[in-house]
Amino acid sequence: MKIAVMSCIHGNYEALNAVLSDIDDQNADKVYCLGDLVGYGPHPNAVVEMIRALDIPTCQGCWDEDIVEGLNSCECSYPSVLAEKRGKVAHDWTNQVIHPEVREYLAQLPLSLRDDNLCFVHGSPHNQHEYLMPEVDAFVAMERVLATGADILFCGHTHVPYVRSLDVGQLQIRVKLTGKSEPQNTSFSAPLKRIVNAGSVGEPRHGRPNATYVIYDNDTDQITLREVEYDYQKTCAAIIENGLPPVFAWRLSKGLEYAERADDPTHVCER
Amino acid sequence: MPSLNITLVSGPPGAGKTTWIRQQISSAAETAVYLNLGSGNTPNDFRRACAIDPTYLAAEVAGLTVLPVEQLTDFLAHPLAGSAVYVELGFHIDLTSLILPDQMADCQRVAVLPPGTRHTEWHGWADLVVTGVETGAVLSQPHLWRSVLSGQVLDLASLNTFWYELTHGAYGTVQRAKGIFDVADGRSLHFDFVTGLAEATYLELNLPRWLNGRPDRFSGIEVVGEALEQEAIAQTIKECCLNDQAIAYYQQQIKDSLDPGDEVA
Numbered sequence: 001m002k003i004a005v006m007s008c009i010h011g012n013y014e015a016l017n018a019v020l021s022d023i024d025d026q027n028a029d030k031v032y033c034l035g036d037l038v039g040y041g042p043h044p045n046a047v048v049e050m051i052r053a054l055d056i057p058t059c060q061g062c063w064d065e066d067i068v069e070g071l072n073s074c075e076c077s078y079p080s081v082l083a084e085k086r087g088k089v090a091h092d093w094t095n096q097v098i099h100p101e102v103r104e105y106l107a108q109l110p111l112s113l114r115d116d117n118l119c120f121v122h123g124s125p126h127n128q129h130e131y132l133m134p135e136v137d138a139f140v141a142m143e144r145v146l147a148t149g150a151d152i153l154f155c156g157h158t159h160v161p162y163v164r165s166l167d168v169g170q171l172q173i174r175v176k177l178t179g180k181s182e183p184q185n186t187s188f189s190a191p192l193k194r195i196v197n198a199g200s201v202g203e204p205r206h207g208r209p210n211a212t213y214v215i216y217d218n219d220t221d222q223i224t225l226r227e228v229e230y231d232y233q234k235t236c237a238a239i240i241e242n243g244l245p246p247v248f249a250w251r252l253s254k255g256l257e258y259a260e261r262a263d264d265p266t267h268v269c270e271r
Numbered sequence: 272m273p274s275l276n277i278t279l280v281s282g283p284p285g286a287g288k289t290t291w292i293r294q295q296i297s298s299a300a301e302t303a304v305y306l307n308l309g310s311g312n313t314p315n316d317f318r319r320a321c322a323i324d325p326t327y328l329a330a331e332v333a334g335l336t337v338l339p340v341e342q343l344t345d346f347l348a349h350p351l352a353g354s355a356v357y358v359e360l361g362f363h364i365d366l367t368s369l370i371l372p373d374q375m376a377d378c379q380r381v382a383v384l385p386p387g388t389r390h391t392e393w394h395g396w397a398d399l400v401v402t403g404v405e406t407g408a409v410l411s412q413p414h415l416w417r418s419v420l421s422g423q424v425l426d427l428a429s430l431n432t433f434w435y436e437l438t439h440g441a442y443g444t445v446q447r448a449k450g451i452f453d454v455a456d457g458r459s460l461h462f463d464f465v466t467g468l469a470e471a472t473y474l475e476l477n478l479p480r481w482l483n484g485r486p487d488r489f490s491g492i493e494v495v496g497e498a499l500e501q502e503a504i505a506q507t508i509k510e511c512c513l514n515d516q517a518i519a520y521y522q523q524q525i526k527d528s529l530d531p532g533d534e535v536a
């Protein structure tokens with residue numbers, strides 16, 4: 001069975017449409033979404049309506065939470081005062097245009113989803129705002145996966161797709177048994193775990209405007225990263241038409257994400 | 272009256288006028304005087320005029336006197352004996368209509384031009400043509416935008432984002448951009464961009480850290496380009512600036528972490 005996983009649409013309806021067509025072309029049997037349906041992009045309502053209409057199981061993203069709860073992300077999650085000001089502009093705009101039923105829908109989204117040995121979250125199993133960067137310490141990464149009890153953890157939020165196999169979790173201990181003079185080496189091998197980041201549909205930060213998502217085939221145990229071209233100029237035009245900062249359109253066209261990431265991306269605000 | 276050794280330096284934006292002058296001064300034994308005509312005024316006048324090159328040279332070149340334009344007449348009447356005088360002309364100054372004081376009439380005229388430049392008004396004007404650096408496509412409608420930022424303190428991460436956007440076309444086609452910015456940790460940074468040149472990072476100016484409120488020294492930005500979105504540029508810079516509370520907070524943090532011997536303004 002082929003399972004498509006996407007994340008971080010951020011109100012980019014054109015990109016979502018292109019990814020949904022690509023998922024169709026790839027004959028995926030199921031689709032999961034890891035949240036951040038809204039924020040920055042010009043079509044938050046249309047994106048949510050589409051996800052609902054197709055009944056795509058979705059977990060709550062950091063932006064979805066912030067739109068429901070009020071701006072929750074503390075300033076420490078912004079890398080600069082400029083990024084913070086831009087984030088606030090995007091938040092206020094989204095907050096103003098969002099329909100009440102869309103807000104209600106975002107409010108009831110679960111923090112994680114399970115499908116057999118697969119787990120789906122937005123940032124990490126601990127928090128929607130935590131970034132699981134590809135270079136995060138192997139033990140931290142392993143802890144995050146083990147916390148879910150799943151074999152593959154799907155996450156988003158960093159906007160850069162990656163697959164990480166955690167087969168380094170091999171532990172070795174030396175035991176000296178009484179009565180025996182030679183110490184015995186015993187190895188434990190944690191079963192192979194993986195973290196799969198689905199990238200971003202509507203706000204990529206890999207230097208190209210193309211949307212990204214992943215397909216997991218559980219028959220072959222194969223993960224495919226998909227990169228999908230779409231008419232990003234349409235989204236750029238809508239950003240400007242809707243009075244969002246024109247620099248958002250420029251950043252989208254360059255695959256730069258609207259606001260850069262925090263210096264310490266693993267930092268989670270305790271507020 | 273001692274004879275004056277005056278060099279007038281002209282050329283298009285980004286060709287390397289200031290760099291060439293800096294090289295001349297550094298390699299000469301004599302003291303030097305620098306005057307900038309057309310990029311506003313000098314550091315003494317930093318609240319009103321943009322003075323990026325004079326501020327940069329004054330901070331970076333030992334033994335250099337930067338002369339305010341309004342002191343030119345006095346200076347020519349009582350020149351410093353034995354010093355070389357460099358007068359940099361802004362690219363937008365019309366060479367044919369430039370009227371110089373009598374004392375400057377027999378100065379040397381140097382044009383710093385990009386490689387391969389031919390048949391320009393600079394060629395007719397100059398005694399010596401110096402090959403500078405490539406400045407990218409020549410703009411048909413070059414536009415100069417500048418803003419004085421003295422007293423403003425910027426968040427460096429924001430400034431880096433803005434500078435990246437500015438020099439990669441987010442606010443129009445930029446051929447040349449330079450600026451001096453005071454940042455939260457008290458440093459004064461010189462940013463310099465020319466199209467086509469390898470991406471340079473900023474240079475930390477040889478000035479004391481400013482850790483007591485809003486800096487009382489020059490900072491500002493100058494951009495040459497086409498179809499510049501001036502309002503958006505100005506707005507973004509504003510969004511990079513820190514408020515009084517944040518400035519005080521960061522300055523205190525730096526003060527606490529500095530050694531007693533560090534130079535602080």
Ligand SMILES: [Zn+2]
Pocket residue numbers: 008009010036061157158159
């Ligand atoms: Zn996101």
Ligand SMILES: [Zn+2]
Pocket residue numbers: 036061062063122128157158
């Ligand atoms: Zn997120």
